[in-house]
Amino acid sequence: MARMKRAVPIAGREKQRRTPVVKAPTLKLSAPSIFVIFLAVIAVLVMIIVPLRNYMEQRSEITRLNASIAQLTERKDRMQLEIEKYQSDEYVREQARIRLGVIEPGEIAFRVVDPGLENSRQTAESLTESAKQLSWYEKLWDSVSVLPEVEEEEIPDTHMPLAPDANPAAEDIPAPGAQ
Template sequence: MANSRISRRTTVPVASRERAEKRPKKRLPQVRNISLGGVAIIVGAVLLVLVAIAVPLRNYYEGRTEIARLTESIAAKEAEKERLLADIARYQDEDFIRQEARRRLGVVDEGEVAWRILDPRMSANGAVTTPHDATGADVAWYEVLWDSVAEPPLEPLNPTPPPVEEPLEEPATPAE
């Protein structure tokens, strides 16, 4: 009995084969030839869709680029803010203020002696800055550098000191 069940399931009746052969086969619809005008309309529609998509897509990427640039700018400003807050905190320290006053302004504490060493080669009325109308203001830096190396100095580096004049002795006044 088990053998007959298996045979029924695996065999196909002959009548069903014959019906399958008699049924007409479904044919695929034939593709009509598309004219040149139809192709042009399809290409035009595709281009129109691409243009319609391209403008918003370009705006999207420009916006993303702007967001990235502004994010970097914000990070740089926050870093500068942190640096400035650190400077403010440092200037609230008395020791730092005392050190900066000593370094920048030459402030001396009580009981200290300040010494100023002057270079004998410096002229008495030498200006610290160059006036605006001075020649050479529009000379390139490399020309100034080359001129300072190429030309010998106008005055010797170790000039001989002028002879020291001794004061004349005053004649003694007669004692009364």
């Protein structure tokens, strides 16, 4: 025959089923011990913050230097392309044609001269345009401070020296033995 287990009432069984309550020990600190703990926490914070700040400064410096390196590399590449352009024979020929008017052997050069175009008219127009762009106080100041351009033909010949002699006292002193 099989035995059946029955719950037998025990007087203290309900107390055992409850979770035991653990009381934390109370910590009683005096003022000097709290001060020492506070100083220790501050020291640990300083020991952590100073290297962290140095690390962050160095990272930002590295980022700035990498950006500078990238900019200088781009500038170097542009200059390298410009050097290659100046070293090419085609560019030299083109610039000789444009700037110096050089022609290839066998070519015929034509120069169109238009009597209606004069440099004096163009410069007079550019002067009037620049005068229009100046404000009133700039015009006033220029009228006082800037000398008007005078052509050499308009300068009267007064037979006066334009610059003093290098040694003016030499003329006043007689040579030794000459009297």
